[in-house]
Amino acid sequence: MANPVNRFSKCPKEFSRREATVVIADGVLSRKLSDFKPQELVNLVNGFSKWPVEPGCRKAAVAIAGKVRPGQLSVFEPHALANLVNGFSKWPVEPGCRKATVVVVGEVRGGKLSHFDPQALAFLVNGFGKWPVEPDCRSATVAIAGEVRGGELSCFDPQTLANLVDLFSKWPVERDCRKATVAIAGEVRGGELSYFDPQALAVLVNGFSKWPVEPHCREATIAIAGAVLSRKPSDFEPQHLTNLVNGVSKWPDEPECRPATVAIASIMRRGQLSHFDPQAMAVLANGFSKWSNEAACHQAIIRLARDLGTGSRRFGDFTTPQLNMIAHALGRSCMRGEDTGEITETALLSDRLHRLAHHLEYAADRLEQADVLIIATIFKAQSKARLFDVLGLLAPIGLIHGSGFIAENNLESMGNLCAPLLPLACNSQKIDAPTP
Structure with a gap:
């Protein structure tokens, strides 16, 4: 069983080999795993990992992971351990795969990392990286980093x-x-x-x-x-x-x-931007804004803004930190547009910031739960676009945190938060703008 799976995994795009591997995976589940030699188990996990979305491959790999026990890994060679970790990492949400990887961590840390060749070390780090919050995975990766730094x-x-x-x-x-x-x-x-x-x-x-x-x-x-x-x-x-x-x-x-x-x-x-997810759009907007004086970067932000808030790119699809990055980019581009007299494009940017403000007004929990830096950045973006009316609607929501909010932040942070609100302080009508 293990040898065919190992061969089939060399050509994962071939449908017939995929189907054959799924059949073998079902067969593995009906067998006693103790019937397989250590290297055979490694080959099975490595092979099944080439088709991680197949339920049968996942179940078989999880079953093998369940048999990985502390003190039983001495029969596995270093490269075999690395392949196990690399294979299990294809199913990071499976508790069994995570637990088996932690067991391997113990074996790796108890041995000599010098026994692992460069590819094996890379497999280990790749696998451990799927569970970055796992303390054992973190400490093992740090140890590998030390080995890499001291090696050739x-x-x-x-x-x-x-x-x-x-x-x-x-x-x-x-x-x-x-x-x-x-x-x-x-x-x-x-x-x-x-x-x-x-x-x-x-x-x-x-x-x-x-x-x-x-x-x-x-x-x-x-x-x-x-x-x-x-x-x-x-x-x-x-x-x-x-x-x-x-x-x-x-x-x-x-x-x-x-x-x-x-x-x-x-x-x-x-x-086309359809291939970029919300996180990518936010990162790109933030990156291009560092060179907003460059015409190409400014036009790219305009292109990103054009789809923003529409049916395909609703504000609700973005996290609050992502909206924060986008607001920052739009605000900077608004100022650039005003300086160069690009009326139409600046109007588009202002419109998107205006729509964003109304989204945050109705999804008030976003600002209520955000940290002070995010709130300050969104306020600054609205202020740069001179959208003081909608800023007046957001200000009470963003400042609703109360006395604890002030106590948790230093004077510089609070100053950054309040600076965009200064124009409102000169107009009580805007400060008291009603919220629906």
């Missing part, structure tokens, strides 16, 4: 280096994760970027951006920004573009980051 990075292929950065960035406060990423950034900066595919480049930039004060991360990102310009726009998928903009926007003062962002903005301006 040239042993890792480009895709593996990108995956490691992506996963270390889930724990940015961990010293070893930071140092390992900085070491990888140095390797990337001095290496040949043509070996990295578009996805890897985007993942690297997004990961490096978690440590913007690190010179190596900044320099590696600058190098990648230049490399992006030599690639075809069609090489990058929507998520790649989003990650690139999000990453390079952490260094808006770097001249080399500007051309890459402008190039991506030009793609966004001409293309």
Whole structure:
């Protein structure tokens, strides 16, 4: 059973192999798992993980995960343990897969990480990254980061280096994760970027951006920004573009980051946005706003705004932090539009901010539960667009937190919150604007 599944998994896109694997998965559930050798179990999990949405594959993998017990893993070789973790990680919501992975963590931490080759280490980190709130997964990843930092990075292929950065960035406060990423950034900066595919480049930039004060991360990102310009726009998928903009926007003062962002903005301006989810739209708007004086970036924000609040992009589809990023971008673009005399486009931006304000008025719990920085940013955006009437409607909702709200925030935060409201203080009629 294990050998056919292992062969079929080499071609996961072939429907006949998928069907055959599902049949085998049902057969596994009817057998005693003790009948299988350790490597056979590994091959089964690895094979089933190629079709994670198949109920039969999921059930069989969960059944195997249930048999993973502490003290019983010494028969598994390091690479086999890594494959188990990588396989179980395809079903992160399954408690059995999470528990089995934690058991493997204990085995990994109790052994020597030097026994794991670069690919095995990458598999482990990839798997542990699916449960970032699990303390054992976190500590094991930190230990692996230490091993990576002290090892020979040239042993890792480009895709593996990108995956490691992506996963270390889930724990940015961990010293070893930071140092390992900085070491990888140095390797990337001095290496040949043509070996990295578009996805890897985007993942690297997004990961490096978690440590913007690190010179190596900044320099590696600058190098990648230049490399992006030599690639075809069609090489990058929507998520790649989003990650690139999000990453390079952490260094808006770097001249080399500007051309890459402008190039991506030009793609966004001409293309369709249906492939971008709400999170991506918010990230893109926020990133482009760092260069709002660039015509291409400004036009890309206009393009994003045009669909905002419509049937396909309702405000209710966005989280409050996402709306916060979008409001910030629209507010900055409004000021740019006023300075350049772009009346029609500025009117569109103001209209979307106006609609957003009314959404927040009726969905009052959003502002009531938001932190002071989000509220202040939304207020500032409305103020920049001179939408003082709707700002007067939002102000009572945003300030409804009471005395505890003031006690929990410092004077600077409260000042940022109140500054956009100063025009209202000069007009009692606007302050007292009724709410429905």
